[in-house]
Amino acid sequence: MNDHKEKILKICNETSKNTLMETLDIEYIDVGEDFLLAKMPVTSKVHQPDGVLHGGATVALAESVGSAASYIFLDGNKYFVRGIEISANHVKSIKEGFVYARAIILHKGRTTQLWEIKITNEADQLISLCKLTTIALPRS
Template sequence: MTEQEKAKTLDFLNNWGEGLLAKNLGILFSEITDDSLSATMPVNENVHQPFGIMHGGASCVLAETLGSCLSNVFIDTEKFYAVGTNINSNHLRSVRKGVVTGTARFIRKGKTMHVSEIEIRNEKGDLINHTTMTNNVIAK
């Protein structure tokens, strides 16, 4: 993928789906490579649970957004679309404020099924969440 293609893809992802959950949580796609996709999300009262830490569901939203978009970026979207069918998320550390960064990478990239691994890290680089996700690739 050329630098121009990367920039175009990130621009598309960051302007896709106004008013949807990922936008409402402030998820911003930041980097793409030939086999990975990264995004950031602010940790503030919008994603807190009652104890003032990031809600586990917010981690899952970031992870699923990354895993789904990773699959859809690397398929022919004229013929197919990818949808999540399974997610397994482990919350390893808590975060109260700042910005978290998630990175999704393929574990398996088949014709009809993708499995990805998503790591979410705090600003210090500590792993706060590890998620695996399965997407089915479906013909339109």
């Protein structure tokens, strides 16, 4: 499993090059049977004007991790995955350090998937709770 895990993480990180994920410094760091985990540094690059993590950056992190997880768990060679709905509840602010996004599948349908993405700080305190619905579209 370890070699397979490392291969998945390498692919996730390599496909992030020259994308929003690279701009936000998102790094995929762990994958398991039912989850994908990534981290993002909280710096002035992702702050809102008053110096805390911007909710939009948090949502971009959540959608990135949920969508990448869909590709992993659904066979990205057969399907395109697109986010079709996302919601976020921001419950705590953060000024610096790292945030971690753990995507866990709640529903794995043939066409749509429902993901819960918990965004936490380094002390494992909840920063935001996001819900993402993805759709799997067959590649032609």
